[in-house]
Amino acid sequence: MLTIVFFALSGLDVLDALDVVDKPGLIEWIYSLQVLPTDDKSNLSRCGFRGSSHIGVPYSSSKGPGAPHTYDSGHVAMTYTGLACLVILGDDLSRVDKEACLAGLRALQLEDGSFYAVPEGSENDMRFVYCAACICFMLDDWSGMDCQRAIDYIRRSSSYDSGIGQGAGLESHGGSTFCAVASLCMMGKLQEVFSERELKRIRRWCMFRQQNGFHGRPNKPVDTCYSFWVGATLQLLDVFQYTNFEKNRNYILSTQDRLVGGFAKWPDSHPDPLHTYFGICGLSLIGEAELRKVHPALNISMRAFESLRQLQGAWRQKST
Amino acid sequence: MPYQFYKLLFNVLVFYFRDRKEWADLEPVPQDDGPNPVVKIAYSEKFTDVFDMFRALLQNDEKSERAFALTTEAIDLNAANYTVWHYRRVLLQALDKDLREEMKYITAIIEDQPKNYQVWHHRRMVVEWLNDPSEELQFVAEILSQDAKNYHAWQHRQWVMQEYKLWDGELEYVEELLEEDVRNNSAWNQRHFVINHTSGYSDSSILDREVQYTLKQIKKAPHNESAWNYLNGILQDGGLSSFPGLLEQVTELQDTCSSPYLTAFLVDLYEDALETNSSSYDQQEMFNKALELCKFLAEEKDTIRREYWNYVSRSLQNTYGSGDPVSASSDPPPPPSSSQLPDMEPSDP
Numbered sequence: 004m005l006t007i008v009f010f011a012l013s014g015l016d017v018l019d020a021l022d023v024v025d026k027p028g029l030i031e032w033i034y035s036l037q038v039l040p041t042d043d044k045s046n047l048s049r050c051g052f053r054g055s056s057h058i059g060v061p062y063s064s065s066k067g068p069g070a071p072h073t074y075d076s077g078h079v080a081m082t083y084t085g086l087a088c089l090v091i092l093g094d095d096l097s098r099v100d101k102e103a104c105l106a107g108l109r110a111l112q113l114e115d116g117s118f119y120a121v122p123e124g125s126e127n128d129m130r131f132v133y134c135a136a137c138i139c140f141m142l143d144d145w146s147g148m149d150c151q152r153a154i155d156y157i158r159r160s161s162s163y164d165s166g167i168g169q170g171a172g173l174e175s176h177g178g179s180t181f182c183a184v185a186s187l188c189m190m191g192k193l194q195e196v197f198s199e200r201e202l203k204r205i206r207r208w209c210m211f212r213q214q215n216g217f218h219g220r221p222n223k224p225v226d227t228c229y230s231f232w233v234g235a236t237l238q239l240l241d242v243f244q245y246t247n248f249e250k251n252r253n254y255i256l257s258t259q260d261r262l263v264g265g266f267a268k269w270p271d272s273h274p275d276p277l278h279t280y281f282g283i284c285g286l287s288l289i290g291e292a293e294l295r296k297v298h299p300a301l302n303i304s305m306r307a308f309e310s311l312r313q314l315q316g317a318w319r320q321k322s323t
Numbered sequence: 324m325p326y327q328f329y330k331l332l333f334n335v336l337v338f339y340f341r342d343r344k345e346w347a348d349l350e351p352v353p354q355d356d357g358p359n360p361v362v363k364i365a366y367s368e369k370f371t372d373v374f375d376m377f378r379a380l381l382q383n384d385e386k387s388e389r390a391f392a393l394t395t396e397a398i399d400l401n402a403a404n405y406t407v408w409h410y411r412r413v414l415l416q417a418l419d420k421d422l423r424e425e426m427k428y429i430t431a432i433i434e435d436q437p438k439n440y441q442v443w444h445h446r447r448m449v450v451e452w453l454n455d456p457s458e459e460l461q462f463v464a465e466i467l468s469q470d471a472k473n474y475h476a477w478q479h480r481q482w483v484m485q486e487y488k489l490w491d492g493e494l495e496y497v498e499e500l501l502e503e504d505v506r507n508n509s510a511w512n513q514r515h516f517v518i519n520h521t522s523g524y525s526d527s528s529i530l531d532r533e534v535q536y537t538l539k540q541i542k543k544a545p546h547n548e549s550a551w552n553y554l555n556g557i558l559q560d561g562g563l564s565s566f567p568g569l570l571e572q573v574t575e576l577q578d579t580c581s582s583p584y585l586t587a588f589l590v591d592l593y594e595d596a597l598e599t600n601s602s603s604y605d606q607q608e609m610f611n612k613a614l615e616l617c618k619f620l621a622e623e624k625d626t627i628r629r630e631y632w633n634y635v636s637r638s639l640q641n642t643y644g645s646g647d648p649v650s651a652s653s654d655p656p657p658p659p660s661s662s663q664l665p666d667m668e669p670s671d672p
Contacts, residue, residue, distance in 0.1 A: 165556070172481050173478060173481065245631040
């Protein structure tokens with residue numbers, strides 16, 4: 004559920020419409036989703052943020068220790084979107100137990116460098132590598148992951164066609180290519196990990212995803228959200244300016260719902276928060292009027308990113 | 324009036340868990356979003372009833388048959404709830420449940436919801452516990468027959484093959500799929516996966532076979548990015564310009580099998596000749612042809628990527644040209660490594 008709140012909040016932010024939101028109320032609710040260390044700190048490796056209150060843990064606004072519960076643990080995508088939402092809402096993250104989040108994150112990384120979503124185990128792939136990178140990037144602390152292993156995982160996920168798959172051997176895909184490239188950019192290691200020749204080939208693979216809008220894999224239908232996944236990747240690779248803005252824009256707008264608004268993956272389909280959000284971000288990348296610019300790696304507005312930078316600056320000051 | 328009638332009927336027919344005597348000892352636990360709930364989902368009564376009971380079981384970590392039955396109901400209402408699946412797995416082990424039955428169950432659920440992450444993960448766990456992959460390839464093939472590009476299905480298939488070393492017959496399966504749809508990019512990927520893990524591509528007879536196979540598929544369907552990507556990909560190691568007769572074979576296709584992919588392939592081949600400073604080719608000719616084709620792509624063959632091909636052309640000129648550095652009038656001054664990007668400035672990873 005927190006992921007849906009993220010789409011809504013970040014979308015409103017890019018639309019410069021956050022004033023319609025009850026910021027303090029939302030901040031309280033997000034903090035109520037934090038899985039905090041219990042008194043005896045025995046659950047550190049399970050800390051982070053939950054997606055919702057579905058487990059039934061009693062409401063708590065992150066002002067005391069966590070309540071022990073056998074099945075209560077964070078989820079990497081929720082920790083990522085939880086932190087992002089707090090940043091977007093202008094919170095100073097002072098109630099985030101950063102050390103606990105980082106400990107929870109370390110517990111999720113596998114030997115091959117990828118991540119589980121939850122400590123109980125789950126599937127592992129590039130999506131969670133990206134979530135992990137976002138968490139470390141926002142908390143300004145890379146002790147949450149073994150970067151070298153994650154880098155190895157990314158390299159091993161490169162396909163013969165130079166796109167990047169969800170894991171080694173898997174089909175190259177616009178979503179996983181974004182996750183990989185954005186993660187490397189946040190680590191500051193893009194040029195260290197890929198040679199100029201390799202980067203050229205990744206650019207080529209991404210450029211060929213444009214049909215009018217973008218698709219995620221060769222010979223698949225286009226889908227609004229790839230205007231962001233692939234568009235942002237091209238932006239990070241310095242070549243988004245060479246895409247065809249007109250056709251991209253026309254496609255995204257063709258998926259707009261004339262009755263209720265929002266965007267869908269295809270024209271004449273039901274809109275949903277994810278495609279609406281990424282449609283807006285896709286338009287932002289081409290410089291659509293009245294939309295805020297989006298940070299192509301972290302996937303929040305540049306305004307939110309600036310306030311994060313300020314916050315991080317203050318943290319660094321304090322620690323020196 | 325009819326709505327109220329149906330509601331009454333429904334309440335009579337549906338026996339909520341909270342009203343069943345076998346569940347009387349358990350106090351349902353509601354979801355607690357505090358004084359100011361932000362996201363209020365309008366759950367149905369049935370949904371609330373099942374999940375209130377689920378939360379109660381979870382709190383007590385109850386290990387029982389009734390708990391197991393409850394997870395089936397919960398999954399039916401929301402198969403994406405990973406906590407329910409995890410709890411079900413705990414129960415499967417604690418109650419020593421029949422895993423063969425569980426395989427039948429998960430088979431049905433996946434058939435119904437083949438794009439859900441949790442169901443595939445659950446299947447993988449059960450296969451691991453049984454240490455029995457014998458049904459997997461057939462099952463995945465069945466799912467792929469409904470959607471030949473289902474990423475979850477392919478992921479599961481690759482896991483099974485690698486884990487249990489089940490490589491036999493896969494190349495044949497891939498060829499069947501390519502017969503059905505030569506544009507199936509997942510099948511091309513799988514082709515690479517199989518060969519990579521079995522014979523590899525270093526044997527020149529294998530490489531030759533693959534090149535010929537791919538060119539044959541290109542002749543059948545020229546406008547097929549997947550085939551061209553495969554051809555390009557398998558020849559990267561050796562170098563496009565080093566493969567004997569390739570330039571001739573591809574040039575020959577220009578009239579009958581023209582596509583932006585063919586032209587881009589030639590650009591790449593010429594660039595490879597330039598990069599390796601190959602003595603088999605006239606460097607000046609390679610350079611001129613590469614630029615000519617970039618222009619052809621920009622102006623005619625691949626106009627949607629016009630600006631990109633102009634950029635490629637400028638890069639080639641700057642790298643291999645003899646004149647002054649080239650830039651488009653719209654180009655900003657050359658950036659010192661990604662200054663267009665927001666300043667990342669991370670702390671030392």
